[in-house]
Amino acid sequence: MPDDDYQSHLKAGNALVAQAQTVATTDFTKARALWQDAGKQYYLAHKADRDEPEAAFKLAQAWMAEAHALQKEGSPNAKIMWANAAAQAELAFDLTPENGRLAMAVATCYHYGGQPEEAEAWQQLGRHLLDGAAKLQGHGEDGKDEDSED
Numbered sequence: 001m002p003d004d005d006y007q008s009h010l011k012a013g014n015a016l017v018a019q020a021q022t023v024a025t026t027d028f029t030k031a032r033a034l035w036q037d038a039g040k041q042y043y044l045a046h047k048a049d050r051d052e053p054e055a056a057f058k059l060a061q062a063w064m065a066e067a068h069a070l071q072k073e074g075s076p077n078a079k080i081m082w083a084n085a086a087a088q089a090e091l092a093f094d095l096t097p098e099n100g101r102l103a104m105a106v107a108t109c110y111h112y113g114g115q116p117e118e119a120e121a122w123q124q125l126g127r128h129l130l131d132g133a134a135k136l137q138g139h140g141e142d143g144k145d146e147d148s149e150d
Contacts, residue, residue, distance in 0.1 A: 005048040010055055013041030013062075028069075035065045056092035057102060060085050064109060071112065082113030100129030 020034035039062030045055035067081035086109035093102040103126030110119035 009045035
């Protein structure tokens with residue numbers, strides 16, 4: 001049953017994001033309301049399964065969208081929302097600590113939230129993880145083991 005709750009809230013959030021994206025260029029206020037509703041659905045999905053990184057990250061993305069909207073308005077609350085988004089993205093990263101893209105999302109939140117030291121640290125971690133993943137898949141710069149002569 002909890003998996004059903006998780007999936008239903010995740011799907012509802014995804015549907016709301018899709019709706020928001022279709023109206024964002026013509027009615028930003030409506031799109032923002034839809035993104036906020038999507039965030040609520042992602043929160044409920046995350047609450048239903050706290051070990052699932054997808055909902056945790058989608059909630060962080062919803063908060064990033066809200067932070068960006070607040071920033072566009074010049075609201076002083078934007079930095080608070082960026083900090084909330086960073087904390088949520090860190091939580092998603094904790095569930096999948098090998099995910100360099102999540103580390104880069106955390107870095108982005110800290111960057112826009114005005115915390116350059118934290119942003120740099122997370123960016124370095126993200127680069128390290130992404131570079132390591134690329135080398136494991138044979139897409140690294142040299143693609144071979146430097147210690148091996150064979």
